[in-house]
Amino acid sequence: MNTDDCILSAFSAEARVNRKYHSFAKIAAGEGYDHVAKLFRATSAAEEIHSHHLLSIGGYLGTTAENIETGIIAELRASNESYPKFITIAENEDRSEAVVTFTHAMKAEAAHAVLYREAADAVKAGKDFDAEIIYLCPVCGNIEIDRTPERCPICGIPGSSFKAVE
Amino acid sequence: MNTQDCIDAAFSGESQANRKYKSYSEAAADEGYDHVAKLFRATSAAEEIHARRLLRVGGYIGSTVANLEAGRIGELHETNEMYPEFVAIAEKEDRQDAFITFTHAMKAEAVHADLYQKALDAVKAGKDFDVKTIYLCPVCGNIEINKTSERCPICGIPGESFKVVE
Numbered sequence: 001m002n003t004d005d006c007i008l009s010a011f012s013a014e015a016r017v018n019r020k021y022h023s024f025a026k027i028a029a030g031e032g033y034d035h036v037a038k039l040f041r042a043t044s045a046a047e048e049i050h051s052h053h054l055l056s057i058g059g060y061l062g063t064t065a066e067n068i069e070t071g072i073i074a075e076l077r078a079s080n081e082s083y084p085k086f087i088t089i090a091e092n093e094d095r096s097e098a099v100v101t102f103t104h105a106m107k108a109e110a111a112h113a114v115l116y117r118e119a120a121d122a123v124k125a126g127k128d129f130d131a132e133i134i135y136l137c138p139v140c141g142n143i144e145i146d147r148t149p150e151r152c153p154i155c156g157i158p159g160s161s162f163k164a165v166e
Numbered sequence: 167m168n169t170q171d172c173i174d175a176a177f178s179g180e181s182q183a184n185r186k187y188k189s190y191s192e193a194a195a196d197e198g199y200d201h202v203a204k205l206f207r208a209t210s211a212a213e214e215i216h217a218r219r220l221l222r223v224g225g226y227i228g229s230t231v232a233n234l235e236a237g238r239i240g241e242l243h244e245t246n247e248m249y250p251e252f253v254a255i256a257e258k259e260d261r262q263d264a265f266i267t268f269t270h271a272m273k274a275e276a277v278h279a280d281l282y283q284k285a286l287d288a289v290k291a292g293k294d295f296d297v298k299t300i301y302l303c304p305v306c307g308n309i310e311i312n313k314t315s316e317r318c319p320i321c322g323i324p325g326e327s328f329k330v331v332e
Binding site (some may be wrong): 001002003006007009010011012013014015016017018019020021022023024027028031032033034035036038039040041042043045046047048049050051052053054055056057060061062063064067068070071074078082083085086089090093095097098101102104105108112115116119122123128129130131134136137138139140141142143165166 | 167168169172173175176177178179180181182183184185186187188189190193194197198199200201202204205206207208209211212213214215216217218219220221222223226227228229230233234236237240244248249251252255256259261263264267268270271274278281282285288289294295296297300302303304305306307308309331332
């Protein structure tokens with residue numbers, strides 16, 4: 001194991017706990033522990049600082065053109081390789097909740113890859129990505145540009161539930 | 167590989183993408199691509215949704231007592247095992263930037279473990295964590311309660327640079 005392996009391993013660990021503590025904060029608030037919730041928000045923010053440093057020193061932050069290309073590769077791998085494999089395994093084990101979660105994520109990642117491709121083309125042409133409003137489906141992570149469909153094509157919730165991203 | 171392994175792998179991938187896209191959005195904003203920055207914020211938020219669902223489906227979100235215990239064990243592992251190993255490797259390879267990042271994180275995780283223990287003691291006694299203000303060091307992720315030190319004991323920045331956690 002060399003330093004670059006350590007950076008990658010530490011980044012993975014920090015990113016995971018950042019997300020965990022974020023979820024734990026919501027549970028604590030739900031249970032009425034406002035100060036424990038705040039502590040979890042603080043630790044989550046601390047792990048965000050660590051993960052950002054690790055990305056930076058590991059050389060994983062490039063120009064926007066490079067970052068979009070990295071994003072496309074990751075989204076395509078998730079939607080074409082990882083999630084299809086995970087869905088098959090979950091189906092064989094009859095874990096229907098996992099099948100649904102994996103399936104939604106697989107389809108959302110495919111949508112992300114398409115949008116990244118459009119953004120990459122714009123940036124290569126010296127322009128910004130052409131979008132006024134970006135809407136996010138709060139259930140499955142699908143993203144729609146400028147207007148929402150009547151129902152989310154991935155998970156089926158009404159388009160009026162989508163949130164505009166600030 | 168069973169479904170639980172898939173959930174773990176997917177959660178790790180989604181957490182890492184969530185953090186990467188967040189950092190990418192900041193880079194895009196700096197380069198003047200406001201809409202690309204917004205797209206990255208949207209994909210980051212989408213991966214956050216996936217990560218949260220995977221935590222839930224995987225059974226990784228418990229009561230606040232269980233979450234504090236899980237957090238404490240994770241922080242102790244990082245501060246006592248993972249980071250000391252990484253610090254030694256970076257030192258041997260003379261990677262100064264990695265050595266500093268690992269050292270800061272290692273020390274911050276020790277503080278987090280201690281705070282989780284205090285919060286755990288409070289919650290087990292049926293009380294909330296006893297704090298007024300939680301301060302976060304924006305450089306190293308150190309956390310201080312109710313007042314800041316003159317200088318951060320981990321990274322040395324002035325205490326007035328600490329941010330209040332909302």
